[in-house]
Amino acid sequence: MNRILMSKNGPAVAGLILGVIAAFLVKFGNPGNMGFCVACFTRDIAGALGLHRAGIVQYLRPEIPGFILGAFASAMFFGEYRPRGGSSPMVRFGLGFFSMIGALVFLGCPWRAYLRLAGGDWNALAGIAGLVAGTSIGIAFLYRGFSLGAARPCPKWAGAVMPLIALAILALLFGKPLFGPEKTGPVFFSTTGPGSMHAPVWISMAAGLVVGFLAQRSRFCTVGALRDLIMLRDSHLFKGIVAFTFAAFVTNLALGQFKAGFAGQPVAHTMQLWNFLGMVLSGLAFTLAGGCPGRMLIMSGEGDSDAGVFFVGMLVAAAFAHNFSLASSGNGVGAFGIPATIIGLVFCLGVGTVFLNRID
């Protein structure tokens, strides 16, 4: 199995399994076309921790710590655990932050963009087009020598921070402690809306661990897929997202979850310009940082502190997105989603320009 996953066809094999798992997670209770979504689930975790107060999107999604711990265990087992960090962490925090803003304007990370497509949500096409455009802008910077500088090896335990955070999230999920001022929090769980919809905890956790393992072995990456195809004419990662989308599509059909159209899609809106531009922002931020948010979680499990910082940026942005009305809803973009997207694009273009020369 390891040999297959490490081969040229590894991402495609992993993609097939991931697509089936994602469709089944919806069947088991996750929100529509949201078998897993790094952006949405991180936003739910931010809400569950009380970092934002949007009552309908609060849940400690076990898939996220599952991804991290699955990748951590896999990296340990196969001798690929490499504690490292120090490549412009604050800039990476900013890239993580604005990638999340873009994702919450579109309503999904790249994984979910493909899952939305596989469920018949045609609004995803605008988002995927945006992802291609954003990745292409990122490639233009990479061609001109963009680099955030080299990461350096770190002490062994430095790479354990994200796996420990993952364990803490699981402890809060299972312990459900009540020690907030009104004996209500600090952990909140939605009783209505997307946050209340979830597969049984053990299924979600097992799925997260399996996905973390498969993605770690195969290097499955939805942004690397587009980048390597466009930049290097290397399609092996791209086959991964084709397989992922195809498997989710077929499984959705079999489970009666495929509903084609633009209007009335679950956790989606029809403002195509902002579906597009939201993902331009995310695609650019992901490309500058070196991978899609799923891949960032996997790398954080492998000991990459910079990827961990990127994730923390996403978590903080999720809180801001709801506290400052930046996130979209089924009705369309949030009150301040448009200026936030523009600020994010300016930030990312600035980062791309400023870091054109390698600094190490």
Next chain:
Amino acid sequence: METTTIDARGLSCPQPVVETKRVLDKISGGRVEVLVDTVTSRENVLRFGANKGWKGSFEPEGAGFKVVLEK
């Protein structure tokens, strides 16, 4: 045979490959050594080299690897 060495340790994807590409695009043959720090980068550089018709091998070097491309 002249050897070109690229230090790509610690660089994010896809920079190790971009740095390698930059060197391989300029020469028609020879020996290129690429220092990387992760298995992912090692595999990426080897795959890129193979796609361009370079024979690849690697050995452990410090905490990472030395990838050798020859043509």
